[in-house]
Amino acid sequence: MQPVxxxxxxxxxxxxxxxxxxxxxxxxxxxxxxxxxISYLSALIKHGIVQNREVYDLIxxxxxxxxxxxxxxxxxxxxxWRSYAHQHPQSLWQDVEDYKTGFQASDYxxxxxxxxxxxxxxxxxxxxxxxxxxxxxxxxxxxxxYLAAYIVHFRKVKWQAGARWFMYYLLDGDLASNxxxxxxxxxxxxxxxxxxxxxNVQKYCSQSISIIPEENKExxxxxxxxxxxxxxxx
Amino acid sequence: MRLVLLYDExxxxxxxxxxxxxxIVDPNLQQDYEVSPKVLEYRHFLAxxxxxxxxxxxxxxxxxxxxxxxxxxxxxxKSTFRTEYKQLxxxxxxxxxxxxxxxxxxxxxxxxxxxxxFFQYWNKIVKQLKY
Numbered sequence: 001m002q003p004v005x006x007x008x009x010x011x012x013x014x015x016x017x018x019x020x021x022x023x024x025x026x027x028x029x030x031x032x033x034x035x036x037x038i039s040y041l042s043a044l045i046k047h048g049i050v051q052n053r054e055v056y057d058l059i060x061x062x063x064x065x066x067x068x069x070x071x072x073x074x075x076x077x078x079x080x081w082r083s084y085a086h087q088h089p090q091s092l093w094q095d096v097e098d099y100k101t102g103f104q105a106s107d108y109x110x111x112x113x114x115x116x117x118x119x120x121x122x123x124x125x126x127x128x129x130x131x132x133x134x135x136x137x138x139x140x141x142x143x144x145x146y147l148a149a150y151i152v153h154f155r156k157v158k159w160q161a162g163a164r165w166f167m168y169y170l171l172d173g174d175l176a177s178n179x180x181x182x183x184x185x186x187x188x189x190x191x192x193x194x195x196x197x198x199x200n201v202q203k204y205c206s207q208s209i210s211i212i213p214e215e216n217k218e219x220x221x222x223x224x225x226x227x228x229x230x231x232x233x234x
Numbered sequence: 235m236r237l238v239l240l241y242d243e244x245x246x247x248x249x250x251x252x253x254x255x256x257x258i259v260d261p262n263l264q265q266d267y268e269v270s271p272k273v274l275e276y277r278h279f280l281a282x283x284x285x286x287x288x289x290x291x292x293x294x295x296x297x298x299x300x301x302x303x304x305x306x307x308x309x310x311x312k313s314t315f316r317t318e319y320k321q322l323x324x325x326x327x328x329x330x331x332x333x334x335x336x337x338x339x340x341x342x343x344x345x346x347x348x349x350x351x352f353f354q355y356w357n358k359i360v361k362q363l364k365y
Contacts (some may be wrong), residue, residue: 011283012246045338047245047280048312052340065365072340072363073356079339080355083346084346085315085339096350138274167267171276174243177318191351195363199323 006140009170012049015041028070034208035138038177039071044137044174045078045213052078056091078177085099087174090204092179093160095188101153102233105188108158112165114150125197125201126150137171148185149195154218199228236285237300237309240292241319244312245280248335253292253310256300260293263318293322297330304329313337 007017030036031188042123044050052075059068085092095105115121119130129143139147144166151162159182166182167173183189198220213220221229236253240246241263247255254281259274260324281288289296300306309326326332339345349355 008272012363037235046243047277048338049246049280051338053338053342054316056340075340076356076359076363077352078360079341079345080352081348082337082339082354084316086346087348089315089317093360134344137276164267168270169273171273173269173273176302183293 004035007040007043007136010044012038012044015044015050016108022059024059024068024071025062031070032142032204034142036206038140044085046058046172046174078174081176081180084180092175093170096180097188098195100187100191101193102231103156105158108152108156110158110161112151112157112161113155117157121218123150123151123218124212125205125219128209132165133169137169139170144181145185145194146196146201148182149193151183151220152186153193153195155168159188163230193231195226195230197221197223235304235306237297237313239309240284240286241311241342242277243314245277246284247310251310255284257281257286257288257291258293258296259288261320262292264319285306288350294325297326308333310335
């Protein structure tokens with residue numbers, strides 16, 4: 001599975017041209033799907049090649065606020081994390097709050113298990129995402145959330161280990177967005193943990209990757225079943 | 235000489251900004267985590283795209299060497315929340331005239347706000363963004 005655009009060679013001019021054909025209303029409807037209409041701007045925004053405000057101005061000239069609001073919100077997430085980092089730089093690598101998973105931080109492993117590092121986990125879709133991250137330096141946001149939830153909640157590894165690992169590979173690795181998003185998934189910067197199941201992956205990813213249910217048993221089950229399995233103390 | 239100091243959040247000087255662009259790969263500024271060769275290669279590509287001079291080593295020492303050959307009248311770069319860069323900028327300010335451009339945000343007025351949940355933040359900035 002490769003991203004539609006090769007982020008590693010996406011230039012400012014190409015991005016501005018792509019934005020001319022970008023439809024924020026379609027983005028709002030499809031952004032969670034691996035093959036959804038997304039902007040691919042994250043690496044350029046991270047490196048200051050294209051700025052959030054510039055993107056806002058371009059979209060504003062062509063679309064109504066109602067059509068664009070969801071896209072602007074996603075741009076604003078980056079600002080929110082960055083604003084928090086300016087005020088609390090010490091929180092970039094420390095838990096903002098306690099885990100809300102029924103576990104203590106000390107219950108989580110410090111290091112990434114070898115099978116995750118080698119893309120040889122028991123779960124096929126996770127291995128696909130791990131390989132894509134290593135090979136391309138880019139992952140769709142939903143795939144990032146699946147990986148983060150898998151590492152923290154299914155495998156009980158500290159979010160810091162995963163965040164550091166993402167920062168190593170991601171071409172768009174922004175310390176505030178990356179680390180606070182990991183904390184959001186972990187629940188140390190959110191009211192509850194984020195987790196997922198196979199059905200959710202099938203809904204959003206089956207158009208892009210071939211999913212073999214028998215090779216994804218670790219993440220199979222209803223939300224109630226998985227929640228009871230992952231968070232038995234809650 | 236006016237120097238535009240690029241770094242991984244500021245790899246493209248604003249269009250109207252005049253000055254010589256320089257990008258320094260400085261291991262001292264890469265604390266807490268490492269980045270892959272592919273990430274380094276990508277940043278190299280971005281630096282080349284804007285015609286920046288590329289160096290590797292200690293930023294302060296490299297600037298000192300440049301300054302001896304061609305005196306630096308001013309350094310322009312962008313502010314950030316990252317502690318190691320803030321410390322570097324403070325150190326540079328003791329020797330050079332340093333201009334720190336504001337960090338990039340979607341909202342132009344008071345983007346740094348006390349908010350612990352996204353929608354607290356969004357509800358504060360959306361008034362500026364609505365049209």
